[in-house]
Amino acid sequence: DAVLNYFEQKCQRSKQLAARTAEVIPGGVQHNLAFNYPFPIAADRCDGAHLWDVDGNQYIDFLQAGGPTLLGSNYAPVRKKVHELLDHCGPVTGLFHEYEVKLAELIRQYMPNIEMFRMLGSGTEGVMGAIRLARAYTNKKWIIKIGGAYHGWSDQMVYGMRLPGTGRREAIGIPSGSTAYTQECFPNDLDALRRKLWLNKLRGGTAAVIVEPLGPESGTRPIYEDYNRQVRALCDEFGALLIFDEVVTGFRIGMGGAQGYFNVRPDLTVFGKCLTGGYLMAGGIGGRKDVMMLLAGGIGSTSKRAFVGGTLSANPLSCVAGYHAIAEMARTNAAVVAGRAGDRLCKGLSEIVDRLGLPYVVYNQGSIVHLQTSAVLLMSMRNPIKLMKEVNARKHMMEEMGAAYMAHGLVTLAGSRIYTSMADTDAIIDEALNRFETVLR
Numbered sequence: 001d002a003v004l005n006y007f008e009q010k011c012q013r014s015k016q017l018a019a020r021t022a023e024v025i026p027g028g029v030q031h032n033l034a035f036n037y038p039f040p041i042a043a044d045r046c047d048g049a050h051l052w053d054v055d056g057n058q059y060i061d062f063l064q065a066g067g068p069t070l071l072g073s074n075y076a077p078v079r080k081k082v083h084e085l086l087d088h089c090g091p092v093t094g095l096f097h098e099y100e101v102k103l104a105e106l107i108r109q110y111m112p113n114i115e116m117f118r119m120l121g122s123g124t125e126g127v128m129g130a131i132r133l134a135r136a137y138t139n140k141k142w143i144i145k146i147g148g149a150y151h152g153w154s155d156q157m158v159y160g161m162r163l164p165g166t167g168r169r170e171a172i173g174i175p176s177g178s179t180a181y182t183q184e185c186f187p188n189d190l191d192a193l194r195r196k197l198w199l200n201k202l203r204g205g206t207a208a209v210i211v212e213p214l215g216p217e218s219g220t221r222p223i224y225e226d227y228n229r230q231v232r233a234l235c236d237e238f239g240a241l242l243i244f245d246e247v248v249t250g251f252r253i254g255m256g257g258a259q260g261y262f263n264v265r266p267d268l269t270v271f272g273k274c275l276t277g278g279y280l281m282a283g284g285i286g287g288r289k290d291v292m293m294l295l296a297g298g299i300g301s302t303s304k305r306a307f308v309g310g311t312l313s314a315n316p317l318s319c320v321a322g323y324h325a326i327a328e329m330a331r332t333n334a335a336v337v338a339g340r341a342g343d344r345l346c347k348g349l350s351e352i353v354d355r356l357g358l359p360y361v362v363y364n365q366g367s368i369v370h371l372q373t374s375a376v377l378l379m380s381m382r383n384p385i386k387l388m389k390e391v392n393a394r395k396h397m398m399e400e401m402g403a404a405y406m407a408h409g410l411v412t413l414a415g416s417r418i419y420t421s422m423a424d425t426d427a428i429i430d431e432a433l434n435r436f437e438t439v440l441r
């Protein structure tokens with residue numbers, strides 16, 4: 001009741017807007033992470049670690065737009081560069097811009113595996129392109145993903161998400177043929193991965209294994225430390241490409257991404273989110289030159305190529321934002337600073353959960369903090385299908401917890417994931433811990 005009272009009393013303008021949006025926008029929200037319980041909260045502005053809604057309520061923002069704003073929201077030095085380019089050039093030309101080169105060179109400076117880079121519009125597009133490239137390069141068709149991983153919303157990649165009421169797929173409207181060559185292995189199960197690679201060898205071969213290098217769903221289902229290295233070895237043995245989906249981890253886990261952190265070389269890497277520091281379209285593919293060259297083209301090109309497109313891809317605005325966001329992340333050591341905030345928050349939350357005797361597991365990978373019920377974590381074990389109902393019930397409970405956090409001035413990702421940013425000072429984290437403790441009590 002206290003939570004619902006908060007929304008009724010303090011969020012009237014949001015409520016009025018929500019009534020209008022529900023008429024013209026399916027479900028009332030468009031962003032897939034937008035909060036909508038008991039109704040969507042409309043944002044008015046954000047700055048650093050804070051966000052204000054249209055009713056003037058201030059929140060500590062641990063959603064950070066779903067991860068891109070490692071530097072903190074609305075970071076002034078990048079905003080200034082974006083404004084300058086906008087005034088000078090406008091957002092888009094369709095030709096080529098110097099910032100495209102500068103961005104690709106800067107990425108290669110921090111991630112030497114990214115010998116070449118192609119800018120696209122989103123992480124989803126990056127994954128689609130990487131898969132197409134892998135198939136074109138290897139001339140094989142099977143793609144193996146890891147159970148529970150999110151690689152965007154393309155037909156072939158929502159395979160196996162198994163959310164409530166949806167059977168084997170999250171979304172209806174996907175003909176079974178679209179996922180015919182997508183397979184899934186449980187995280188950490190290297191035997192199953194080997195078996196699939198073997199079987200596929202007899203029927204056309206595996207083009208690529210795609211992993212989120214922290215474990216599925218941004219580390220919600222954690223993997224063993226050596227897992228990525230072992231997957232790399234299996235890919236080499238079977239002639240499959242290894243794709244790292246670094247949409248979440250790229251620059252957030254460190255300037256070298258998860259590939260630097262684990263010291264594992266993927267053949268292809270998918271980027272998104274932090275790539276443009278939260279500005280505009282963020283997606284891209286990078287990797288081995290011999291593979292990436294299959295994207296070579298443009299009007300007049302006659303080379304054989306794997307086609308990717310995008311009217312607004314690689315627009316000057318995204319590229320200038322990307323270049324300066326990455327340069328600022330390096331200059332300020334943003335991943336380390338935000339990681340320290342993540343450590344402090346994780347330690348504090350663990351103490352609260354222990355003190356209150358709650359069945360949560362709290363852990364972090366730098367600036368990504370997870371507050372999970374134990375049942376969700378069991379998903380990382382082998383084949384606990386029968387636990388799915390339990391897991392989903394608890395996921396729903398976590399979303400309700402998300403509303404309770406919101407009513408206490410904390411925005412989280414569905415009540416169970418927290419992104420810290422460089423703007424999170426010790427004082428902000430300590431204030432957040434007080435609020436978390438109130439809710440958890």
Ligand code: PLP
Nearest residue numbers: 122123124150151152247248272
């Ligand atoms: N891959 C991962 C690991 C993601 O977390 C996401 C989005 O959250 C995507 C791909 C899709 O990226 P986008 O939302 O930019 O299409």
